[in-house]
Amino acid sequence: MTTAQFNLTPSLFHFAYYDTLKQSLNDKPHSITTDLPDASWHTHDEIECILYLGNLCHYKIDNQTFTLYKGDVLVIPAHTPHQAIYEEKINHARYVIRLSSELYQQFVLSNPTYTQGLNDLITKAKIYRLNTGDLDYILQEFQCIVPLVSKANDIYPFAIAYHLFQAMIRLVQSSQSNRLPGNYHEDHHFSHIIYYIDHHFRDPNLQLQRITEEFGLSPYYFSKLFRREMNLNFHDYLIQKRANYAANLMRSFPQHSLSLQEVASQSGFGDYSTFYRSFKKTFTQSPKDFMRSLAK
Secondary structure (H helix, E strand, O other): OOHHHOOEOOOOEEEEEEOOOOOOOOOOOOOOEOOOOOOOOEOOOOEEEEEEOOOOEEEEEOOEEEEEOOOEEEEEOOOOOEEEEOOOOOOOOEEEEEEOHHHHHHHHHHOHHHHHHHHHHOOOOEEEEOOHHHHHHHHHHHHHHHHHHHHOOOOEOHHHHHHHHHHHHHHHHOOEOOOOOOOOOOOOOHHHHHHHHHOOOOOOOOOHHHHHHHHOOOHHHHHHHHHHHHOOOHHHHHHHHHHHHHHHHHHOHHHHOOOHHHHHHHOOOOOHHHHHHHHHHHHOOOHHHHHHHHHO
């Protein structure tokens, strides 16, 4: 890779940050905006990548609907009709990057190791669901780009291309999610419910009623749906998520030096007695015995 390969003129590259509620990036450079992008049907000549940092957003792309949550990356191929659907009183913070095909091919050719992955990235619209580590890494790369974009004039520096390329490679390496079509409140899209639980299970206030209210389902129907899809009831699923998280914390005790009470609290258990019963039910041994076994 050489500096000459990447002359990032504005015609090849667009980078912006949108924050409808102005909750982030206090010192915004001139290319960062709080305005909403075009919400009507439109296309771009470039490949568009959206790193979503808001609460919830829907995109219509051709004849499909995609639902984005915080930490999702939506990739839209060039010349593909799409439309963003915004919900009121929800922040829709996002990074938006548009890359020309010419610049994208420069990225592809710069490292043959990732040629297939980079080509697969743009064949059709898709969502990449990032775990915490991947999201933090990509955000760091984007945050390195922000001050560089603010200082650039006609030619963007090589450093921008470097940070952007690192973010794209991390995206290729991350696990690609299944597409989640449909509306967030349509109960037959069960993956939305599981995604919601998996991102809130450490909240001790997460209970069946909160989820049924969030998705507009009756408790009876939700319980029936959950058992059918997961082959266990919601309560047992929640216990297992929290107990497994607690076990992982305990395995890392040398690094974190947490007490069992702190483990219980950070894992979403409201009190120690509930933690004790739930952990023993999941692992057939008490938290203390589990911790002792790790020391052997």
